Amino acid sequence: xxxxxxxxxxxxxxxxxxxxxxxxxxxxxxxxxxxxxxxxxxxxxxxxxxxxxxxxxxxxxxxxxxxxxxxxxxxxxxxxxxxxxxxxxxxxxxxxxxxxxxxxxxxxxxxxxxxxxxxxxxxxx
Amino acid sequence: xxxxxxxxxxxxxxxxxxxxxxxxxxxxxxxxxxxxxxxxxxxxxxxxxxxxxxxxxxxxxxxxxxxxxxxxxxxxxxxxxxxxxxxxxxxxxxxxxxxxxxxxxxxxxxxxxxxxxxxxxxxxxxxxxxxxxxxxxxxxxxxxxxxxxxxxxxxxxxxxxxxxxxxxxxxxxxxxxxxxxxxxxxxxxxxxxxxxxxxxxxxxxxxxxxxxxxxxxxxxxxxxx
Numbered sequence: 001x002x003x004x005x006x007x008x009x010x011x012x013x014x015x016x017x018x019x020x021x022x023x024x025x026x027x028x029x030x031x032x033x034x035x036x037x038x039x040x041x042x043x044x045x046x047x048x049x050x051x052x053x054x055x056x057x058x059x060x061x062x063x064x065x066x067x068x069x070x071x072x073x074x075x076x077x078x079x080x081x082x083x084x085x086x087x088x089x090x091x092x093x094x095x096x097x098x099x100x101x102x103x104x105x106x107x108x109x110x111x112x113x114x115x116x117x118x119x120x121x122x123x124x125x
Numbered sequence: 126x127x128x129x130x131x132x133x134x135x136x137x138x139x140x141x142x143x144x145x146x147x148x149x150x151x152x153x154x155x156x157x158x159x160x161x162x163x164x165x166x167x168x169x170x171x172x173x174x175x176x177x178x179x180x181x182x183x184x185x186x187x188x189x190x191x192x193x194x195x196x197x198x199x200x201x202x203x204x205x206x207x208x209x210x211x212x213x214x215x216x217x218x219x220x221x222x223x224x225x226x227x228x229x230x231x232x233x234x235x236x237x238x239x240x241x242x243x244x245x246x247x248x249x250x251x252x253x254x255x256x257x258x259x260x261x262x263x264x265x266x267x268x269x270x271x272x273x274x275x276x277x278x279x280x281x282x283x284x285x286x287x288x289x290x291x292x293x294x295x296x297x298x299x300x301x302x303x304x305x306x307x308x309x310x311x312x313x314x315x316x317x318x319x320x321x322x323x324x325x326x327x328x329x330x331x332x333x334x335x336x337x338x339x340x341x342x343x344x345x346x347x348x349x350x
Contacts, residue, residue: 086245116253
C-alpha cells in the first residue's frame with residue numbers, strides 16, 4: 001500500500017550481493033532467461049551476458065508492510081555456503097533498508113538467499 | 126445455381142434453390158464461406174468427392190468441367206499449404222531449443238534445501254550440494270559416487286542424503302561405506318553448512334582395481350615397478 005510505494009531497484013540488491021566475498025555472480029531467474037531467449041535481436045543471449053539484477057526478484061510482502069527479496073547466487077568454491085549465504089542475506093537486507101530509508105519509505109524487508117551453484121575457482125562467471 | 130452452366134441438367138430449374146435440389150448436396154450441411162460452383166455443386170462437396178479414395182459413381186463429378194477446375198485449383202493450394210507447413214519458419218526451432226535448454230537447466234537445479242541456519246531463509250540447490258558430496262565420496266579410496274539425492278527432513282533444517290556408489294572389493298565394503306559416510310558428513314558440515322541427519326549408501330557396483338599409474342602416460346618411462 002502506501003508503505004510499499006517505493007520499490008527498491010533490483011540493482012541495489014544485486015550490487016550488495018556481488019560485493020560479498022565468495023559470490024561469483026547472480027543466477028538469472030527463469031522468467032528473465034526465457035524472456036531473453038525470446039528476444040529476436042539477441043538469439044545467442046546467455047546467462048553470462050545478463051545483468052546481475054536478473055538474479056534478484058522483488059515482491060511486496062503479503063500484508064503490504066514491505067518487500068521480500070529473493071537473491072539467487074553462484075558461489076566460488078572454497079567459501080562455506082551457509083556463511084556466504086548469510087553474508088549475502090545481511091548485506092542485501094541492510095543495503096535495501098538504507099535505500100528505502102533514504103527515499104522516505106522505511107518498511108520491512110525480508111530476504112531469501114538461494115545458492116544455485118558452486119563454481120570452480122577458475123570458472124567464476 | 127447452374128444459371129450459366131451449359132452442362133446443367135435440364136431438370137434443374139434456374140433459381141435460388143438450385144443447390145438444394147442437387148441430390149449430391151441436399152443433405153450436406155454447408156459451412157460458412159462455402160461457395161456454390163456454376164454447376165450448382167457446393168465447392169466443399171466437390172472437394173470431398175475428389176478426396177474420396179473410392180471411385181466416384183456420380184456422373185456429374187466425373188464429367189463436370191467446373192468441378193474439375195475447382196478441384197484442381199484447390200489441389201494446387203493444398204499442395205502449397207502442405208509444403209509451407211512442413212517448412213519450419215526461420216528461427217523457430219532454434220527458439221524452441223533455447224527455451225528447452227533453459228527449462229532443463231532450471232530443472233537440473235533440483236529441489237531447494239535449507240542450509241543450517243534456523244533463523245534466516247537460506248537455501249541451496251540440490252544439484253550444487255550433491256556435487257560437493259559426490260566429490261567427498263570420490264575422495265575415499267576405492268569408492269566412486271554414482272547418484273546423490275538430497276531431501277529435506279521434517280520442518281527444520283535437517284537433510285537426508287541417499288547415495289549410490291561403486292566400491293572396490295579390496296577391503297570390506299562396510300569399511301568403505303562407513304568412510305564414505307564420514308566424508309559426506311564432514312563435507313556437508315565444513316564446505317556447505319548443511320545439517321545432514323541421515324546418510325543412506327547403497328553399493329550398486331564394484332570397481333575394478335586401478336591400473337598401474339605409469340601405463341599409457343605421456344611422461345618419460347621412468348622405470349617399471
